[in-house]
Amino acid sequence: MLNDFLHIDDGHTLITASTVGVSLAEWIRLEAETAGEKASLELMQQYQLDVIPLVASDGHAYEYYGTLQPGQYTQARRNPISYKDTLPSNTHIKEVIKSFVVNKRGFYFLRNRGEICGIITLADLNNRQVKTYLYGLLCDLETDISQFVKKSIPEEEVVEYLEEAAAAGSDHKRRKGSEVLSRYYRDAEDDLRIHITEYLYLSHYFYLIEDKGLFDRPLKYNVQHWKEISRGINGIRNIVAHPAQPLIQHPGELEQVWEQLESIYDLDFRLRHWSSTLLKPKP
Structure with missing residues (x-):
């Protein structure tokens, strides 16, 4: 074609x-x-x-x-x-x-x-070009949500959250928290002053926004809606991250993909629009 x-x-x-x-x-x-x-x-x-x-x-x-x-x-x-x-x-x-x-x-x-x-x-929706399109959307979302968290939550509070995650929660959550902190502290020892948000995974951003109640103000989601869209976006992100995994395996899955796609567009719009107009950067 x-x-x-x-x-x-x-x-x-x-x-x-x-x-x-x-x-x-x-x-x-x-x-x-x-x-x-x-x-x-x-x-x-x-x-x-x-x-x-x-x-x-x-x-x-x-x-x-x-x-x-x-x-x-x-x-x-x-x-x-x-x-x-x-x-x-x-x-x-x-x-x-x-x-x-x-x-x-x-x-x-x-x-x-x-x-x-x-x-x-x-x-044909399992074509790699479709995943290329979704990957671009997810990159934009992750960039914007990182900036949102950086503006909204003091760095020391993000570090505290990761330390708690590394000590408790599921094995997966502990492992990811420990991994991020290890890289963050190692780079700090090497005088690389990189903000902690640069190390986070997408799931970390979702947890932090939920924990701090930022899904409500300024993003205007209720807690149930926030849980649903964060779970859905994480789901499609995991599929896109594995090139050999098909996007859809049977027709019934396409509606879920569409809902996840709409969630990505909606969340990224709210992050760009409301964070720029209602939220001022912290000193």
């Missing part, structure tokens, strides 16, 4: 439907004039697909065979490609995910200037 990694005003790499989808020249297909249900089912089962485009003699696709139920290769129906089956090929990946969730679909044909030029399915 097109490698349209274009940089936009917010500094993110632009990932579109055509970046992660499959082009007309590359997709698995059948000839429209000779295609039948049996041949389509055999091809779908062979490649674990729910959709097989049918290409006419003029080289364009006007129809497709689709399974009646995802992953069930006993029956297939021949359908015309309608407008609702399509998305513009330059649709941003965030809107692609939203369309899949809102319309409860497993695929879209991609259109460009009125012609079908490709296809994107749920499986």
Whole structure:
């Protein structure tokens, strides 16, 4: 497909439907004039697909065979490609995910200037470019939440929290607290004056904001909402941090990914907007 990694005003790499989808020249297909249900089912089962485009003699696709139920290769129906089956090929990946969730679909044909030029399915969302997009969002969020904590909580209180975490809590929490403190004190001995927030993991920021009640003022979350979004964002962060792990393994997981994605955008907006207007840096 097109490698349209274009940089936009917010500094993110632009990932579109055509970046992660499959082009007309590359997709698995059948000839429209000779295609039948049996041949389509055999091809779908062979490649674990729910959709097989049918290409006419003029080289364009006007129809497709689709399974009646995802992953069930006993029956297939021949359908015309309608407008609702399509998305513009330059649709941003965030809107692609939203369309899949809102319309409860497993695929879209991609259109460009009125012609079908490709296809994107749920499986394509496990493409590495989608994780590249999510990684950029999480980097921005971690940078902004670090600045927020640095402005809001005195450094000695952050160190105190880490010392408590290193002495108590779960094994994982103790290990992460000890690791951060070890690097912080070692660098201090080497006269590297780096603020403690530069060493924290994303989960540390969430715990600190919750402990200090900053989710309420100035971020305007209630405690339950804060717990839900922090848990969700941590979840998707852990997936993105492991390149070999798929983003979604079955269709039902996509709605959760969408909710996590919305949470990232919302939290980063609140951090940038409200922290800059309602919170002054501490001396």
